[in-house]
Amino acid sequence: MSGILASMIDGVLIGAVYGLAAMGLSLIWGVMDVINLTHGAVIALGMFGMYILFAAFPINAYFLLLPIIAAGLVLGLIIYWTSVHWVINRPQLASLLSTFAVNMIIIGLGTAIWSTSPYNVNFTLRGITIGAYTFTGNHMAAASAAVVIALALEVFLYRTRPGKAIRAVADNREAAELMGISSTMVLALAFAIGIALAAASGALVSTLFPFTILSGSGYQMKSFVVTVLAGLGKPFGALVAGVLLGLLEGAVTPFIAVSWIPMIEFGLFVVVLVAFPRGIFGRDTA
Amino acid sequence: MIFRRPVFWLILIFAALMAFIPLHGNNVSMREDLILVAVAVILASNLNLMIGYTGYVNFGHIVFYGLGGYVGLYLATVRGWNLILSALLAGVAVSFFALLFGLGILRLRGAYFALATIGILVAVQSFVSNFDPWGRSTGLYVPFDAYQRLGGADGARRALWITYFLVIGVMALSMILSLAIKISKFGLGLFAIREDEDAAVVLGVNATVYKAIIYSVSAFLPAVAGALMFYKNGMIDPSIAFEFMLSLEGIVMLMLGGKGTVVGAALGGGLYEKLRSYLLTSPKLSNFHLVIAGALLLLVVLFAPGGLIGWLYRLVPRSEKVIE
Numbered sequence: 001m002s003g004i005l006a007s008m009i010d011g012v013l014i015g016a017v018y019g020l021a022a023m024g025l026s027l028i029w030g031v032m033d034v035i036n037l038t039h040g041a042v043i044a045l046g047m048f049g050m051y052i053l054f055a056a057f058p059i060n061a062y063f064l065l066l067p068i069i070a071a072g073l074v075l076g077l078i079i080y081w082t083s084v085h086w087v088i089n090r091p092q093l094a095s096l097l098s099t100f101a102v103n104m105i106i107i108g109l110g111t112a113i114w115s116t117s118p119y120n121v122n123f124t125l126r127g128i129t130i131g132a133y134t135f136t137g138n139h140m141a142a143a144s145a146a147v148v149i150a151l152a153l154e155v156f157l158y159r160t161r162p163g164k165a166i167r168a169v170a171d172n173r174e175a176a177e178l179m180g181i182s183s184t185m186v187l188a189l190a191f192a193i194g195i196a197l198a199a200a201s202g203a204l205v206s207t208l209f210p211f212t213i214l215s216g217s218g219y220q221m222k223s224f225v226v227t228v229l230a231g232l233g234k235p236f237g238a239l240v241a242g243v244l245l246g247l248l249e250g251a252v253t254p255f256i257a258v259s260w261i262p263m264i265e266f267g268l269f270v271v272v273l274v275a276f277p278r279g280i281f282g283r284d285t286a
Numbered sequence: 287m288i289f290r291r292p293v294f295w296l297i298l299i300f301a302a303l304m305a306f307i308p309l310h311g312n313n314v315s316m317r318e319d320l321i322l323v324a325v326a327v328i329l330a331s332n333l334n335l336m337i338g339y340t341g342y343v344n345f346g347h348i349v350f351y352g353l354g355g356y357v358g359l360y361l362a363t364v365r366g367w368n369l370i371l372s373a374l375l376a377g378v379a380v381s382f383f384a385l386l387f388g389l390g391i392l393r394l395r396g397a398y399f400a401l402a403t404i405g406i407l408v409a410v411q412s413f414v415s416n417f418d419p420w421g422r423s424t425g426l427y428v429p430f431d432a433y434q435r436l437g438g439a440d441g442a443r444r445a446l447w448i449t450y451f452l453v454i455g456v457m458a459l460s461m462i463l464s465l466a467i468k469i470s471k472f473g474l475g476l477f478a479i480r481e482d483e484d485a486a487v488v489l490g491v492n493a494t495v496y497k498a499i500i501y502s503v504s505a506f507l508p509a510v511a512g513a514l515m516f517y518k519n520g521m522i523d524p525s526i527a528f529e530f531m532l533s534l535e536g537i538v539m540l541m542l543g544g545k546g547t548v549v550g551a552a553l554g555g556g557l558y559e560k561l562r563s564y565l566l567t568s569p570k571l572s573n574f575h576l577v578i579a580g581a582l583l584l585l586v587v588l589f590a591p592g593g594l595i596g597w598l599y600r601l602v603p604r605s606e607k608v609i610e
Binding site for chain 1: 337341343390391393394396397398400401402404405406408409411412413415416423530534537541573574575576577578579580581582583584587588591
């Protein structure tokens with residue numbers, strides 16, 4: 001029994017990281033109605049960013065999140081101006097395909113540079129041992145970092161002027177423009193933040209598990225599940241839904257083979273999508 | 287009438303050339319190249335029915351190909367049935383599966399539908415990886431005597447040629463199906479859904495039924511092709527059957543050639559496959575084939591949303607009457 005509890009706690013800790021990844025996807029989706037298919041590739045870049053930085057500066061890996069977030073913002077602006085800005089008013093297919101094209105370019109370059117062999121960040125924090133179970137320090141630190149970043153985003157969106165501008169554009173782009181908000185700048189900013197969140201979550205994952213350049217796609221899939229569970233454009237809801245997903249994974253892992261988990265997750269995903277298109281936290285406001 | 291369309295005859299000539307050129311001189315390596323082109327054309331043409339005609343992006347189109355491969359291989363090897371019968375039954379079974387799922391997920395629109403198709407792909411792959419009768423993650427193998435049953439005394443060699451002709455036949459059927467739907471009233475209904483689904487419903491298009499039917503139809507020939515191809519390859523396992531990358535490359539092919547057109551889908555499929563095999567075998571560029579394909583897709587989406595055929599239409603407006 002306590003084994004299940006330990007597994008569930010571990011699941012919650014990892015779930016916070018899933019939630020952080022999904023926040024990036026959810027923010028972009030909610031603000032500009034673009035499904036960012038570069039998400040997985042950026043998560044992978046975050047992993048390798050951490051790997052490179054940690055090799056260069058072997059300090060506490062969690063301090064390295066700051067430069068990774070900064071680099072993520074720059075990368076986000078680059079991706080926005082190359083592939084998203086031009087198609088934002090075209091049908092959704094266009095932005096799906098253009099972001100997917102960037103995804104292929106990143107994965108292709110990554111494969112050429114790092115091949116698809118596994119890497120890991122060799123950094124361990126001391127954990128806490130309770131009875132027969134040990135909760136590793138990395139899991140707890142990663143989860144805490146994810147929650148801190150999520151709270152920072154929440155404060156930014158609700159307490160600062162640029163944050164309020166992002167929410168205004170998400171609600172109604174024309175009306176926001178009439179109020180003197182430059183929607184292009186706001187969209188670029190929101191996209192950059194979304195990418196930075198993805199990179200940060202990738203960096204956190206890299207301290208927990210070994211990874212390859214292709215690892216991002218699994219987290220991208222999970223981000224879709226989480227975003228849909230939470231409902232669109234609800235970044236903080238995404239964190240909660242991420243924790244729920246982690247909890248679910250933790251709760252079922254002791255009972256069934258790991259290879260069944262995608263089946264359960266995506267079965268749930270399709271069912272939620274069809275039954276609650278606004279997410280389980282979504283209110284019917286239309 | 288479909289016979290009055292010049293494209294119909296072009297399709298037949300194209301298929302005949304594909305079938306007989308490698309037969310001349312028993313050119314096996316050319317046959318292996320062309321069969322991949324044919325599969326690309328099949329996937330792109332049937333994907334076109336969803337993306338190009340109906341305006342619904344299906345990211346998980348490859349699930350039909352892989353499932354068809356599994357059902358076909360299971361019937362042809364474990365049960366020992368005739369290959370053609372197995373492939374047809376695989377098509378029917380997968381179409382039925384698609385119809386059931388389609389009725390559920392086609393209530394979703396736009397991006398939500400696109401995401402659900404990814405969900406289905408991953409869920410099916412995970413299910414098959416755990417499904418005992420289909421060999422879990424090791425998959426199924428075709429025993430050598432299965433080829434002899436098909437190819438007679440000369441065995442495997444003739445069996446491979448027979449499969450090749452069958453795949454070419456499926457390719458021709460895919461293109462003819464695209465053409466037949468395009469010139470039918472049903473096709474007009476799909477175009478109406480693509481342009482404005484609500485307006486189409488108001489005008490009396492039963493969108494739910496139309497979408498479910500086209501989703502199911504777009505599953506049939508890829509499933510048949512999957513059964514034939516995996517039989518030819520001699521084995522199937524979950525990672526090669528449900529390769530997400532191939533699903534996505536299908537979209538690249540379609541956009542490259544020109545979505546919504548019969549010839550464009552085929553052209554894009556053929557060209558992309560040739561490009562890919564060139565890049566993969568070139569020593570300098572093999573590492574960068576994804577980068578080049580991605581850059582190509584980005585350029586097409588940003589600057590030529592109509593693809594090659596759309597570009598041709600703008601260049602020679604009259605060509606729209608002939609090249610459909």
